[in-house]
Amino acid sequence: MQFENTLGFSQSLDKEDRLSKYREQFHFPKVKGKQVIYFTGNSLGLQPKNAPSFVNDIMEDWANLAVEGHFHAEKPWWDYHERLAKPMAKVVGAREEEVCVMNTLTVNLHLLMVSFYRPQGKRTKIICEEKAFPSDQYMLQSQVRHHGLDPDETLVEIKKREGEHFWRTEDVLSKIEEVGDELALVLIGGVNYYNGQVFDMEAITKAGKKVGAYVGWDLAHAAGNIELQLHDWGVDFAAWCSYKYMNSGPGNASGIFIHQTHLKNQEIPRFEGWWGTKKETRFLMKPEFEPTGTADSWQLSNPPVLSLAPYLASLEMFEEVGMAALIEKRNRIVSYLEFILKEIDKETTGSFEIITPEDRGCQLSVFLHGQGRQLFDYLMENGVITDWREPNVIRLAPAPFYCSYEDMYRFGQILKEGILKN
Numbered sequence: 001m002q003f004e005n006t007l008g009f010s011q012s013l014d015k016e017d018r019l020s021k022y023r024e025q026f027h028f029p030k031v032k033g034k035q036v037i038y039f040t041g042n043s044l045g046l047q048p049k050n051a052p053s054f055v056n057d058i059m060e061d062w063a064n065l066a067v068e069g070h071f072h073a074e075k076p077w078w079d080y081h082e083r084l085a086k087p088m089a090k091v092v093g094a095r096e097e098e099v100c101v102m103n104t105l106t107v108n109l110h111l112l113m114v115s116f117y118r119p120q121g122k123r124t125k126i127i128c129e130e131k132a133f134p135s136d137q138y139m140l141q142s143q144v145r146h147h148g149l150d151p152d153e154t155l156v157e158i159k160k161r162e163g164e165h166f167w168r169t170e171d172v173l174s175k176i177e178e179v180g181d182e183l184a185l186v187l188i189g190g191v192n193y194y195n196g197q198v199f200d201m202e203a204i205t206k207a208g209k210k211v212g213a214y215v216g217w218d219l220a221h222a223a224g225n226i227e228l229q230l231h232d233w234g235v236d237f238a239a240w241c242s243y244k245y246m247n248s249g250p251g252n253a254s255g256i257f258i259h260q261t262h263l264k265n266q267e268i269p270r271f272e273g274w275w276g277t278k279k280e281t282r283f284l285m286k287p288e289f290e291p292t293g294t295a296d297s298w299q300l301s302n303p304p305v306l307s308l309a310p311y312l313a314s315l316e317m318f319e320e321v322g323m324a325a326l327i328e329k330r331n332r333i334v335s336y337l338e339f340i341l342k343e344i345d346k347e348t349t350g351s352f353e354i355i356t357p358e359d360r361g362c363q364l365s366v367f368l369h370g371q372g373r374q375l376f377d378y379l380m381e382n383g384v385i386t387d388w389r390e391p392n393v394i395r396l397a398p399a400p401f402y403c404s405y406e407d408m409y410r411f412g413q414i415l416k417e418g419i420l421k422n
């Protein structure tokens with residue numbers, strides 16, 4: 001399609017957009033009394049307007065039923081998390097029993113490392129991407145040290161090539177081959193937080209498993225953003241957070257995926273708690289742990305239902321719309337944003353470059369030449385919420401649930417003014 005950088009054209013795209021009505025179902029912050037252009041769904045998704053009613057239901061049940069709410073609330077609390085697993089499984093391409101919503105992301109990665117990182121003999125190494133999200137780096141380093149190993153020797157980082165802003169799949173695959181029988185685990189962010197690159201998870205998973213390693217993915221920037229087929233790709237495990245594209249609320253619960261083939265494998269160790277045991281016998285208070293035989297076996301505690309409530313509200317919207325429709329709009333709106341950026345770049349004679357490769361989801365990362373934080377500040381003061389990453393990158397992530405094509409056009413105008421003024 002031939003795009004145009006005009007208000008009328010952007011509005012015509014909104015008219016054709018089947019998802020445009022969902023914009024009204026989210027709360028937008030305001031700057032100077034005007035609704036913002038929100039590009040940080042990759043950091044914290046907006047609040048669905050129906051989220052408070054889900055939380056209020058629990059507050060009321062707590063007031064009216066107290067302890068009885070565990071079993072007798074309309075949505076009982078003791079298995080509340082199961083209501084989330086079903087729609088979540090669809091979002092990540094999993095069977096329902098392979099998914100559990102619990103804890104937070106870094107906590108879950110640590111728990112999954114207990115199961116899937118068990119260095120033995122010379123098979124000790126972990127392949128990850130260079131400059132992974134810091135929490136992932138700290139998690140990996142501390143796990144390696146926990147096993148009495150040296151992170152410098154054990155962590156093998158895949159580098160980008162000199163002068164390039166993205167990782168090449170062939171470099172990941174050849175490193176897996178090279179490390180071969182010393183490789184214990186591949187653990188990479190499925191979508192990189194900095195440049196927005198989507199890794200070829202299917203090919204990398206296959207290659208890692210071929211050399212006898214486990215393969216896991218941090219899907220913080222992938223869940224609710226890109227198509228995932230975790231079961232069919234044969235991924236061993238994965239974890240994600242829900243406060244970005246899943247719009248569940250600040251710091252809210254993470255999800256885990258464990259491939260069906262591992263669910264009943266007694267040789268895989270894990271840390272355990274009472275919510276990992278069979279529902280039928282959980283309250284018999286027996287000393288033996290009887291695993292559920294699903295990903296719930298990795299669940300330790302009874303679920304924090306007050307925080308799961310807004311997540312459930314959001315998942316019901318995902319259920320209604322489906323990933324296919326979201327991805328269709330995502331592709332179009334991100335292409336339109338890219339077009340707008342290129343137009344503005346021409347008019348401002350090369351002020352920036354897009355460093356996100358073609359394998360991408362919602363996010364375009366823009367490297368600024370010359371201009372820096374003052375341009376970012378100008379955008380924020382003028383109602384464009386983006387984020388800034390050192391040394392000179394602005395990340396733009398138009399979430400298809402609530403961003404409009406008109407937002408992209410208006411952003412372009414504010415960006416141009418900002419570049420010309422600064």
Ligand SMILES: Cc1ncc(COP(=O)(O)O)c(C=O)c1O
Pocket residue numbers: 104105106107133135136189193218220221241251
């Ligand atoms: C790739 C990645 N890993 C880990 C984290 C940390 O997540 P949490 O603070 O929920 O553990 C984030 C986001 O904050 C992230 O984007």
Ligand SMILES: Nc1c(O)cccc1C(=O)C[C@H](N)C(=O)O
Pocket residue numbers: 042043044193220251
């Ligand atoms: N969760 C965050 C927070 O509480 C404060 C600031 C940022 C975050 C984020 O989630 C950052 C996000 N993972 C990122 O990719 O930048």
